[in-house]
Amino acid sequence: MRLRTHTFPIPHPSRSRGSVLAVVLVVLVVMMLGGVSLLRSVDTSALLSGNLAFKRDSVNRTSVGLNKAFETMQKSEFTANEASDAGCNPGPCNAASTWIGLNYSPRLLETDANGVPLILKNKAEFDAKFATIKPISEDGQEVRFLIERMCTDYGPSNESKCSVSDRYELGGSYRQDKPGSISLPLYRVTVRSDGVRNTQTYVQATVTTRVK
Numbered sequence: 001m002r003l004r005t006h007t008f009p010i011p012h013p014s015r016s017r018g019s020v021l022a023v024v025l026v027v028l029v030v031m032m033l034g035g036v037s038l039l040r041s042v043d044t045s046a047l048l049s050g051n052l053a054f055k056r057d058s059v060n061r062t063s064v065g066l067n068k069a070f071e072t073m074q075k076s077e078f079t080a081n082e083a084s085d086a087g088c089n090p091g092p093c094n095a096a097s098t099w100i101g102l103n104y105s106p107r108l109l110e111t112d113a114n115g116v117p118l119i120l121k122n123k124a125e126f127d128a129k130f131a132t133i134k135p136i137s138e139d140g141q142e143v144r145f146l147i148e149r150m151c152t153d154y155g156p157s158n159e160s161k162c163s164v165s166d167r168y169e170l171g172g173s174y175r176q177d178k179p180g181s182i183s184l185p186l187y188r189v190t191v192r193s194d195g196v197r198n199t200q201t202y203v204q205a206t207v208t209t210r211v212k
Contacts, residue, residue: 058201061201062203064138065144069103069145072147073207077101082099083149083157084155100129100130103132107151116202117190119146120144130144143194144192147188148189149162162186165186184208185209187209190202191204
């Protein structure tokens with residue numbers, strides 16, 4: 001009996017195995033980079049959200065400065081001296097120390113392009129000059145305010161040198177409607193709020209007073 005022998009071909013290693021490994025490695029690298037980018041975007045979003053919250057809190061704190069400024073404008077020292085020009089020609093004005101103690105200037109001060117008084121932008125200089133009313137400190141926030149009469153010179157206010165209100169206590173819609181009518185000067189109140197993460201906010205309000 002003759003036995004038949006069969007030969008079977010030995011399979012050769014597939015050349016595609018090395019390329020599959022390379023593709024897998026590339027995919028893993030891409031996935032890793034995507035994960036890192038996702039983490040960084042999440043951190044950036046959290047940081048931006050935090051900064052917006054601090055900025056919003058800084059804006060809200062400016063109301064404290066506005067209230068303090070309005071309270072100052074109601075003091076008898078303010079109403080008695082805000083339009084004084086005694087000694088101002090040639091100067092210095094007799095009421096200068098009173099004005100400084102009230103964070104007040106009877107005429108507009110030098111400002112930047114946005115209308116913010118330059119002295120208020122320099123904390124050290126502002127605190128050195130207006131040292132009577134200390135900055136309002138609360139929960140890491142510092143609030144400062146400055147009151148300026150919107151005039152170009154000292155003395156009683158009038159239309160030639162001041163911005164005045166359209167409302168007049170002793171007359172009708174216009175000063176000449178009734179004898180004795182007076183013009184009410186406008187005041188610019190600037191508030192600076194400094195908070196955490198170097199947040200800094202400036203708020204301005206234009207107000208006038210009432211004659212009692």
